[in-house]
Amino acid sequence: MIPILGLAVGIVLGLVFDPTVPLWLQPYLPIAVVAALDAVFGGFRARLDGIFDAKVFVISFVSNVVVAALVVFLGDQLGVGAQLSTAVVVVLGIRIFGNAAAIRRHVFRA
């Protein structure tokens, strides 16, 4: 219950306070959000599987976000930023789909 509350509080905070993101960080924000989504879906699925672990979740979330942003940043420096962000989105997207399917199997038994 508390985690769901945390998610809601975060969304409300972001919408209400509308913090300004520094310009150099803006291109990496969408990628970071996709990475965060992947970690959250993974955590939810692990919880349904009964193997959820708070430490693993926190570490996977932080590392996911940081690594995704870092990969795209590196790609930008090397001139392949657009391609690398596509790669990151494809891989994370496949994982999100897979986890969503597993969650669906748990919830609907189908």
Added chain:
Amino acid sequence: MTTVQRGGGPRSLGASLLDQVLAETLDPAYAQAARTREARAAGEEAPPSRRRRGQLAVALVLALAGLLAAVAYDQAAAGAQGREEVRSALVAEVESESATTDGLAADLESLRADVTAARDGALAATAVGQRARERVEDAELAAGALPVSGPGLLVTLADAEPDADEDPVGGTTEADPRGQVRDGDLQLVVNALWASGAEAVSINGQRLGPTTAIRFAGDAVLVDFRPVTNPYLVSAIGDPATLRSRFLASPEVNALAVISETYGLRFEFAQEDELSLPAGSPPELRSAVPVSEVPPGPAPEPAPGG
């Protein structure tokens, strides 16, 4: 992770990479952590304080995720809104500027009428003036500076209709450039009309004078540097029967008819009993001679100071 080998040969690196991505959607660290927990004394549960801390950390991270998502959403929405604002501001500016242009054109028109009236009034006083006025009127008629009306030929040229069997989903919204009327087509029609004996020609209400250019800029046809749009109505004043027969006989028109047949352009013409063409913009006044016909001599030089 072992992959099932199909066909005996080793699988390529790309395929095994894809297999791994598709099969391993859950972070293996979860399973590992679960195994470690189980390996620890089975009966020993984690102390409540630790569980509480873990829950708090998860809530915090989820709050961070929510914040991230909300901020990213805000950014995207603000970008779209900003673009829309800039666009509508530009559209408003374009509209106000073209209103200004229209107003100035109307001013010019009325001032020109004033000038003409004043000139006619001044010339009407003397016989020499009368003759001069007639000459001016002939010249103005030839230059397309007076509105005219009468019977003539109305030629219609229009872009090809978009194909019905064109793919509306994957296809581009750009029209096929071969199905569009170009400046050359209009030039051809206008030249054929002049050659057929037209006395005055206009395109979409833009009167053509002797120096009027028909050009192509981007995707728009410009007549006298003002854009005209599809469909293009070319009105020509002259004896309709003569115009029609000579227009039809000209080889350029026949070539254009074949082209429009091939690419689906609309190319029609009709005899009209009553066409009225507006006045064109007269060319700039570049030279003028005083009535006395004596070219002005050099101004007397001031005496050198002594």
